Amino acid sequence: MILKTALIQQARCDSAEKNRRETAAAVRQAATEGAQLIVLQELHAGLYFCQTEAPAHFDQAEAIPGPATDFFSQLAAELKVVLVLSLFEKRSAGLYHNTAVVMDVDGRLAGRYRKMHIPDDPGFYEKFYFTPGDLGFEPIQTSVGKLGVLVCWDQWFPEAARLMALAGAEILIYPTAIGWDPTDSTAEKKRQLEAWQTVQRGHAIANGLPLLAVNRCGREAEPDGEGLIDFWGHSFACGPQGEWLGKASETPDTLLVDIDLAQSEQTRRIWPFLRDRRIDAYGDLLKRFRD
Amino acid sequence: MILKTALIQQARCDSAEKNRRETAAAVRQAATEGAQLIVLQELHAGLYFCQTEAPAHFDQAEAIPGPATDFFSQLAAELKVVLVLSLFEKRSAGLYHNTAVVMDVDGRLAGRYRKMHIPDDPGFYEKFYFTPGDLGFEPIQTSVGKLGVLVCWDQWFPEAARLMALAGAEILIYPTAIGWDPTDSTAEKKRQLEAWQTVQRGHAIANGLPLLAVNRCGREAEPDGEGLIDFWGHSFACGPQGEWLGKASETPDTLLVDIDLAQSEQTRRIWPFLRDRRIDAYGDLLKRFRD
Numbered sequence: 001m002i003l004k005t006a007l008i009q010q011a012r013c014d015s016a017e018k019n020r021r022e023t024a025a026a027v028r029q030a031a032t033e034g035a036q037l038i039v040l041q042e043l044h045a046g047l048y049f050c051q052t053e054a055p056a057h058f059d060q061a062e063a064i065p066g067p068a069t070d071f072f073s074q075l076a077a078e079l080k081v082v083l084v085l086s087l088f089e090k091r092s093a094g095l096y097h098n099t100a101v102v103m104d105v106d107g108r109l110a111g112r113y114r115k116m117h118i119p120d121d122p123g124f125y126e127k128f129y130f131t132p133g134d135l136g137f138e139p140i141q142t143s144v145g146k147l148g149v150l151v152c153w154d155q156w157f158p159e160a161a162r163l164m165a166l167a168g169a170e171i172l173i174y175p176t177a178i179g180w181d182p183t184d185s186t187a188e189k190k191r192q193l194e195a196w197q198t199v200q201r202g203h204a205i206a207n208g209l210p211l212l213a214v215n216r217c218g219r220e221a222e223p224d225g226e227g228l229i230d231f232w233g234h235s236f237a238c239g240p241q242g243e244w245l246g247k248a249s250e251t252p253d254t255l256l257v258d259i260d261l262a263q264s265e266q267t268r269r270i271w272p273f274l275r276d277r278r279i280d281a282y283g284d285l286l287k288r289f290r291d
Numbered sequence: 292m293i294l295k296t297a298l299i300q301q302a303r304c305d306s307a308e309k310n311r312r313e314t315a316a317a318v319r320q321a322a323t324e325g326a327q328l329i330v331l332q333e334l335h336a337g338l339y340f341c342q343t344e345a346p347a348h349f350d351q352a353e354a355i356p357g358p359a360t361d362f363f364s365q366l367a368a369e370l371k372v373v374l375v376l377s378l379f380e381k382r383s384a385g386l387y388h389n390t391a392v393v394m395d396v397d398g399r400l401a402g403r404y405r406k407m408h409i410p411d412d413p414g415f416y417e418k419f420y421f422t423p424g425d426l427g428f429e430p431i432q433t434s435v436g437k438l439g440v441l442v443c444w445d446q447w448f449p450e451a452a453r454l455m456a457l458a459g460a461e462i463l464i465y466p467t468a469i470g471w472d473p474t475d476s477t478a479e480k481k482r483q484l485e486a487w488q489t490v491q492r493g494h495a496i497a498n499g500l501p502l503l504a505v506n507r508c509g510r511e512a513e514p515d516g517e518g519l520i521d522f523w524g525h526s527f528a529c530g531p532q533g534e535w536l537g538k539a540s541e542t543p544d545t546l547l548v549d550i551d552l553a554q555s556e557q558t559r560r561i562w563p564f565l566r567d568r569r570i571d572a573y574g575d576l577l578k579r580f581r582d
Contacts, residue, residue: 018397046541117569118567119431119567122562139574153567157499158450158493158497159449162449162503162576163307163573164448166575166581167578168576169398189533191533192532194532194533195533195534198496199533202491202492203449205447206447206490239343241486242482242486242490243482243485247566270412271447272412273447273448274579274580276408276409277450279576280479281454282453282454283577284457284572285457285570285576286574287457288570289459289565290459
């Protein structure tokens with residue numbers, strides 16, 4: 001029941017070709033070291049383009065299946081690994097999603113998840129680019145288990161993790177692109193990073209599931225030079241009690257982490273939260289606000 | 292907007308009178324030091340009797356209002372503080388609840404919350420004693436703000452915190468009785484304590500609210516001498532980014548913490564999670580399991 005995972009945390013440049021070359025090399029290296037499940041960061045193909053609202057950026061989107069999935073499908077099949085990608089999906093003219101895609105060991109597209117919660121705040125103008133997902137919160141069945149794949153902003157919403165757990169997900173997985181505003185104070189940066197870690201570890205605990213969060217790193221400038229984001233890296237893995245299993249630093253890194261999938265059963269026996277949920281009293285969770 | 296709070300963490304003995312004397316003294320002391328909101332631990336009147344299933348323990352329950360609320364109502368009025376109690380409520384013969392009660396500064400019973408999620412695991416046989424609450428997740432309006440009072444086992448359920456936040460709670464409050472099995476390993480104890488802290492800090496973050504958790508401390512033996520619980524103390528307060536505002540140790544302590552209620556507004560502006568909840572896709576949260 002030990003699943004060998006790799007979390008690939010990278011910095012990106014403006015050459016899609018160089019980015020893909022680096023990613024493929026890191027995936028190959030992780031496979032060589034025994035990884036069975038390899039997770040890439042959010043929108044790993046290039047720079048985080050949502051720092052501005054620029055119609056030309058839609059050119060970076062592509063269909064799924066399409067050239068990117070073809071490439072990674074071949075790679076997954078060659079290396080016999082399960083691969084979690086994060087792509088800018090073009091579904092139709094004027095209809096785009098922020099989509100995670102899972103390739104199984106035979107190269108088959110095992111499933112996709114379209115990011116359900118879309119952020120929009122200064123430097124992260126995602127509501128301009130991404131239509132909120134319409135596939136719901138459905139885990140993706142693979143040869144290494146049922147993967148609860150979510151994306152970035154989803155990581156702040158306990159509802160998303162819970163729905164994945166209730167649907168039988170065996171592990172929660174978050175490709176991510178989050179960083180600091182360099183003008184923020186050191187104290188604020190520390191609070192933000194720790195909050196990001198804590199809320200996700202909280203999902204692991206509340207659901208008795210292991211969790212992988214894979215974040216990009218490196219400084220990226222807004223194209224017109226006004227903004228900067230220091231993507232904070234710090235990809236991590238934790239177990240079903242939220243215990244640390246591995247942590248990356250702020251620089252490019254591949255984190256290799258063994259996950260014991262049998263531990264969820266043990267943890268949920270001592271902490272049987274699923275037994276005691278008050279589903280008779282949760283109706284107002286479907287309201288915007290209780291006013 | 293600064294609210295001065297006190298978290299009173301105590302060890303208990305088998306004398307109800309001594310326990311109450313100690314609690315009253317600690318409340319007086321906290322009020323002297325300026326506390327406006329004072330929170331007591333779960334079932335503070337005595338030992339944690341749920342280590343066994345003994346019908347005689349129902350004798351400890353009493354009506355609300357009743358002698359205990361009369362006593363603390365007078366104390367709250369005298370000291371002009373808001374007081375959060377946790378009592379064993381007798382509602383009828385054969386019908387008991389684990390109930391938190393809030394007294395306002397004028398001694399008025401501002402409201403009650405009946406613990407909604409009831410645990411039951413070795414050493415914590417609460418399902419024998421407590422009927423699950425039937426008042427739902429409703430914050431209690433007081434002169435110092437709208438209090439999202441929950442109790443112990445509720446602290447593992449993101450749904451409870453979310454429902455309080457959606458109903459306008461300005462602070463989450465958890466009277467608690469949680470401890471270690473002395474036979475567990477040091478590593479397991481560390482995981483449990485950290486999980487307990489982390490999942491609650493996660494609720495603070497996911498909802499942009501400050502949070503107080505007040506736990507008992509001290510070793511308590513099961514009456515027939517078979518079991519032991521080391522109540523781990525570690526009462527704490529955190530802010531709306533989950534940042535630590537105060538932590539107690541494992542021994543009796545009163546934690547005085549200033550809470551800036553205005554910070555939630557600021558935090559929710561940079562992290563507007565309530566804006567982006569996918570209430571159209573949360574329907575299955577009302578299911579036991581999605582199978």
